[in-house]
Amino acid sequence: MTPQRLEDLVGELSNRRGSRRLRAREALVEIGAPAVPALLPLAASPSKQLRWEATKTLGAIADLRAVPALVERLADSESGIRWLAAVGLVSLGPAAIPPALRAVIARPDSQDLRRAVHHVLHDLTHDNPDLVEIISPVLAALRDIEPADAIPPKAQEALQRLESL
Numbered sequence: 001m002t003p004q005r006l007e008d009l010v011g012e013l014s015n016r017r018g019s020r021r022l023r024a025r026e027a028l029v030e031i032g033a034p035a036v037p038a039l040l041p042l043a044a045s046p047s048k049q050l051r052w053e054a055t056k057t058l059g060a061i062a063d064l065r066a067v068p069a070l071v072e073r074l075a076d077s078e079s080g081i082r083w084l085a086a087v088g089l090v091s092l093g094p095a096a097i098p099p100a101l102r103a104v105i106a107r108p109d110s111q112d113l114r115r116a117v118h119h120v121l122h123d124l125t126h127d128n129p130d131l132v133e134i135i136s137p138v139l140a141a142l143r144d145i146e147p148a149d150a151i152p153p154k155a156q157e158a159l160q161r162l163e164s165l
Helices: 003-012 018-031 033-044 048-061 064-073 079-106 111-125 129-143 148-163
Strands: none
Touching (some): 003 033, 033 064, 048 064, 048 079, 064 079, 079 129, 079 148, 111 129, 129 148
């Protein structure tokens, strides 16, 4: 993979034609990890379309270097981008749990972030009894209409329990 080819594919993610964006996205996923550094800045683009394409591609590549960008997109103004970020984090497995917890600790007032983090935590823990025990108080707080200040202590406790495993 030449740097020029990678640059061309990344550039195609902003093409007006959906079929060209799809082909570029598929090629970038095929390239995998080497494409991640070029995609990370696009995930924060002012362009909704470019954020969507970058988030979808990063999620499909499933490289841990994308975690911060995907976590940031959990609070995106666009629900479709939040959903893609959550799906991408779920594809990374339990390694995505601590960054998701840290995000909700830092920004508990964001309803969009709270819903997206709930999605990530639910999907990553529902089949693991050990994780369910640790994360269920956080899920309950995220689900409830509790004041936002009730969430960080529960998330912090879960984070500490995860780090001690």
